[in-house]
Amino acid sequence: MYLNSIFADPDRTARLIDIAQSSLEPLLKGAIFYTIPLTLITFVCGIILAVLTALARISHIKLLQMIARIYVSAIRGTPLLVQLFILFYGLPTVGITLDPWPSAIIGFSLNIGAYASEIIRASILSIPKGQWEAGYSIGMSYRQALTRIVLPQATRVSIPPLSNTFISLVKDTSLASLILVTEMFRRAQEIATTNYEFLLLYTEAALIYWVICFLLSLVQGRLEMRFDRYVSR
Amino acid sequence: MISIKGLTKSFDSLEVLKGIDLEVGKGKVVVVIGPSGSGKTTFLRCVNILETPTDGKISIGEQEIDFSRKVSSRQISSFRRLTGMVFQSYNLFPHMTAIENVMEGPVTVKKEAKQKAAEKAEYFLSKVGLADKMKHYPFQLSGGQQQRVGIARALAMEPQVMLFDEPTSALDPELVGEVLKVMKDLATEGMTMMVVTHEMRFAEEAADEVIFMADGLIIERGKPEEIFSQPKAERTRQFLRLIQ
Numbered sequence: 001m002y003l004n005s006i007f008a009d010p011d012r013t014a015r016l017i018d019i020a021q022s023s024l025e026p027l028l029k030g031a032i033f034y035t036i037p038l039t040l041i042t043f044v045c046g047i048i049l050a051v052l053t054a055l056a057r058i059s060h061i062k063l064l065q066m067i068a069r070i071y072v073s074a075i076r077g078t079p080l081l082v083q084l085f086i087l088f089y090g091l092p093t094v095g096i097t098l099d100p101w102p103s104a105i106i107g108f109s110l111n112i113g114a115y116a117s118e119i120i121r122a123s124i125l126s127i128p129k130g131q132w133e134a135g136y137s138i139g140m141s142y143r144q145a146l147t148r149i150v151l152p153q154a155t156r157v158s159i160p161p162l163s164n165t166f167i168s169l170v171k172d173t174s175l176a177s178l179i180l181v182t183e184m185f186r187r188a189q190e191i192a193t194t195n196y197e198f199l200l201l202y203t204e205a206a207l208i209y210w211v212i213c214f215l216l217s218l219v220q221g222r223l224e225m226r227f228d229r230y231v232s233r
Numbered sequence: 234m235i236s237i238k239g240l241t242k243s244f245d246s247l248e249v250l251k252g253i254d255l256e257v258g259k260g261k262v263v264v265v266i267g268p269s270g271s272g273k274t275t276f277l278r279c280v281n282i283l284e285t286p287t288d289g290k291i292s293i294g295e296q297e298i299d300f301s302r303k304v305s306s307r308q309i310s311s312f313r314r315l316t317g318m319v320f321q322s323y324n325l326f327p328h329m330t331a332i333e334n335v336m337e338g339p340v341t342v343k344k345e346a347k348q349k350a351a352e353k354a355e356y357f358l359s360k361v362g363l364a365d366k367m368k369h370y371p372f373q374l375s376g377g378q379q380q381r382v383g384i385a386r387a388l389a390m391e392p393q394v395m396l397f398d399e400p401t402s403a404l405d406p407e408l409v410g411e412v413l414k415v416m417k418d419l420a421t422e423g424m425t426m427m428v429v430t431h432e433m434r435f436a437e438e439a440a441d442e443v444i445f446m447a448d449g450l451i452i453e454r455g456k457p458e459e460i461f462s463q464p465k466a467e468r469t470r471q472f473l474r475l476i477q
């Protein structure tokens with residue numbers, strides 16, 4: 001039907017091409033100034049939070065373990081969209097009003113922090129006990145064995161699953177449109193409501209997400225190669 | 234040099250070491266033999282404090298550590314520096330080259346300058362016959378080469394005592410000799426060593442004393458020729474019959 005109407009009517013074809021072209025700039029701007037920075041900032045914050053959470057979970061201090069567990073469980077057990085709504089629409093009720101941008105950064109960081117902490121914890125636990133002991137046997141402290149011996153090896157193990165998390169995050173940032181962040185998808189929505197070309201604009205946005213994710217998977221491949229230089233294949 | 238008194242170790246309710254007393258003089262080589270599960274590994278790990286003994290005292294040189302009292306992690310680290318440990322499964326750091334493995338302790342723990350640590354690492358790697366493998370990652374080395382890097386890594390911390398836990402039992406037979414040779418050279422140079430091994434040839438040639446352990450106790454000790462040709466205890470005789 002849609003394709004038919006495009007080819008049957010040259011005027012409409014021209015109009016669609018025109019819209020596709022003129023919307024490309026605002027969409028790309030949305031990606032470059034919102035989607036990508038939001039992804040990068042929240043990923044970095046999230047990973048820092050995740051490492052701390054993972055360390056808390058493997059520590060011997062019961063209280064830290066418990067706090068980390070509750071945090072991970074709460075984040076994993078509730079929808080991301082609901083978390084964002086609580087931050088942005090819910091908190092004003094108790095006098096905490098956050099702008100869209102900080103709400104999104106906090107919400108996504110907390111989310112990544114919880115999911116990535118499980119990946120990082122599993123990666124740390126996958127490093128043989130003998131590595132810790134070899135570190136201790138040459139006089140290292142817990143901290144030295146962790147940062148010099150275990151984390152570098154755990155990093156290699158965690159790159160593939162963390163890359164998945166990162167790529168999911170790129171797409172999940174589209175949820176920020178619902179708390180009024182003018183990222184790429186929100187712009188697509190806004191333009192579509194003025195000209196009613198929903199299919200065209202949403203497809204265009206989808207293609208841009210795809211390109212970004214594709215480029216990221218190339219970066220992932222290079223990273224894996226770099227870290228694999230010390231394992232036999 | 235080393236003096237161990239009343240050393241015990243339990244895992245939960247399982248008593249693995251039941252009171253070990255041992256003196257090892259400076260420059261002496263002690264070989265520990267005994268059946269599987271007798272506590273040989275646990276014993277060495279207690280001397281390196283990878284396991285915290287339940288009770289007993291260990292002193293090395295001037296330093297003493299008393300496990301009947303609470304010991305701090307600082308005490309443990311400083312005591313641990315007196316001993317170097319060589320593991321059955323090498324436990325090299327796979328993300329570091331041979332020379333980086335050897336430099337790691339001096340640079341990270343002793344805070345030595347990289348340049349100086351690198352020179353020292355080259356010296357120790359040459360000593361174990363690996364001057365041409367310094368830039369290799371562990372996966373690029375044979376088991377015997379990896380174990381020699383392991384020895385160099387321990388030596389680089391300049392310990393007063395070297396501990397070896399079955400250093401050759403993960404190796405293919407043709408690679409055992411190269412590791413034993415390095416250990417014999419060390420012994421000749423006057424390193425104090427405690428070695429758990431099933432290599433009776435090594436014990437005969439390099440040991441000053443052989444210790445037979447069973448069930449968490451030292452059953453018998455003596456010069457290698459005494460233990461191997463005229464064992465006194467029945468347990469020792471049984472064990473030697475089994476392995477010969």
Ligand SMILES: Nc1ncnc2c1ncn2[C@@H]1O[C@H](COP(=O)(O)OP(=O)(O)OP(=O)(O)O)[C@@H](O)[C@H]1O
Nearest residue numbers: 244247249267268269270271272273274275276399
């Ligand atoms: N971390 C641990 N937790 C509980 N039990 C342990 C632990 N480590 C060792 N054991 C037990 O202590 C006993 C002695 O073990 P150890 O490894 O010291 O023996 P071994 O003489 O080195 O034996 P092998 O010749 O097989 O290496 C065994 O019964 C073992 O199961």
Ligand SMILES: [Mg+2]
Nearest residue numbers: 273274275399
């Ligand atoms: Mg053992």
